[in-house]
Amino acid sequence: MRQADFTEALLDPARPAPAGLTDPQGRPAGKRFDVYRNNVAASLTEGLETAFPVLRALLGDAFFRGMASVYLRRHPPASPLMMFFGEAMPAFLETFEPVQDLGYLPDIARLELALRRSYHAADAPAIDPALLEAVAPEQLMGARLRLAPALQLLRSDWPIVTLWQMHQPGGGPGPEMRAEDALLTRPGFDPAVSLLPAGGGAFIAALRQGETLAAALGLAEAEFQDFDLGAVLGLLLSGGAIIAIDYEDTP
Numbered sequence: 509m510r511q512a513d514f515t516e517a518l519l520d521p522a523r524p525a526p527a528g529l530t531d532p533q534g535r536p537a538g539k540r541f542d543v544y545r546n547n548v549a550a551s552l553t554e555g556l557e558t559a560f561p562v563l564r565a566l567l568g569d570a571f572f573r574g575m576a577s578v579y580l581r582r583h584p585p586a587s588p589l590m591m592f593f594g595e596a597m598p599a600f601l602e603t604f605e606p607v608q609d610l611g612y613l614p615d616i617a618r619l620e621l622a623l624r625r626s627y628h629a630a631d632a633p634a635i636d637p638a639l640l641e642a643v644a645p646e647q648l649m650g651a652r653l654r655l656a657p658a659l660q661l662l663r664s665d666w667p668i669v670t671l672w673q674m675h676q677p678g679g680g681p682g683p684e685m686r687a688e689d690a691l692l693t694r695p696g697f698d699p700a701v702s703l704l705p706a707g708g709g710a711f712i713a714a715l716r717q718g719e720t721l722a723a724a725l726g727l728a729e730a731e732f733q734d735f736d737l738g739a740v741l742g743l744l745l746s747g748g749a750i751i752a753i754d755y756e757d758t759p
Contacts, residue, residue, distance in 0.1 A: 560572075560617060616666075634751055652718060652721070667684060670684075695747045
């Protein structure tokens with residue numbers, strides 16, 4: 509019996525138990541295998557429900573479980589660590605025919621995966637906000653900000669932050685169908701999701717690529733002329749997302 513045959517049968521309830529599989533008494537292990545298969549599928553489905561609670565809420569429990577059964581056959585776990593299971597969900601949703609009219613779902617899945625990555629990212633102490641206030645503006649514009657490993661940025665053509673907030677405790681208003689950029693920080697033990705103002709996604713993307721503050725500001729203002737630098741720096745500082753300031757070398 510090949511391991512591939514066992515795995516395929518384990519994840520597909522339509523397949524018979526692999527040939528040659530026996531119980532401790534040497535009898536065919538069909539019934540035992542069916543129980544084990546059901547337990548594995550249930551465990552993996554629960555793992556997906558835990559990883560994608562907003563996706564589950566948007567689709568409904570029954571539909572999500574049915575979709576999960578398809579997903580786990582196409583994308584079985586590649587690691588014994590369940591924190592990695594579900595990484596292929598955005599790509600899966602982009603081609604899963606029953607949800608093709610819900611174009612925002614892949615980015616909702618990306619947001620929920622980003623939350624998981626932020627949660628498990630390495631710790632890094634944030635700077636004292638007073639350090640920024642003490643720097644002359646012209647010197648600050650030439651500096652580069654190092655950002656925390658927990659920071660995640662997701663730029664979307666859909667209102668992913670508003671959709672996500674609707675399904676949190678306390679809810680929120682329904683979204684307008686417009687693009688939104690999500691900033692994820694981890695000021696404490698749990699990640700926080702913030703909606704970036706216009707231009708904020710371009711600004712933070714530039715910082716992550718090692719651009720100076722001035723260069724990042726220019727890219728943000730090219731995207732949105734009235735970019736609010738103070739608001740975005742405030743989000744970074746309150747989220748503990750700036751861990752160092754690197755200044756240009758002086759001659």
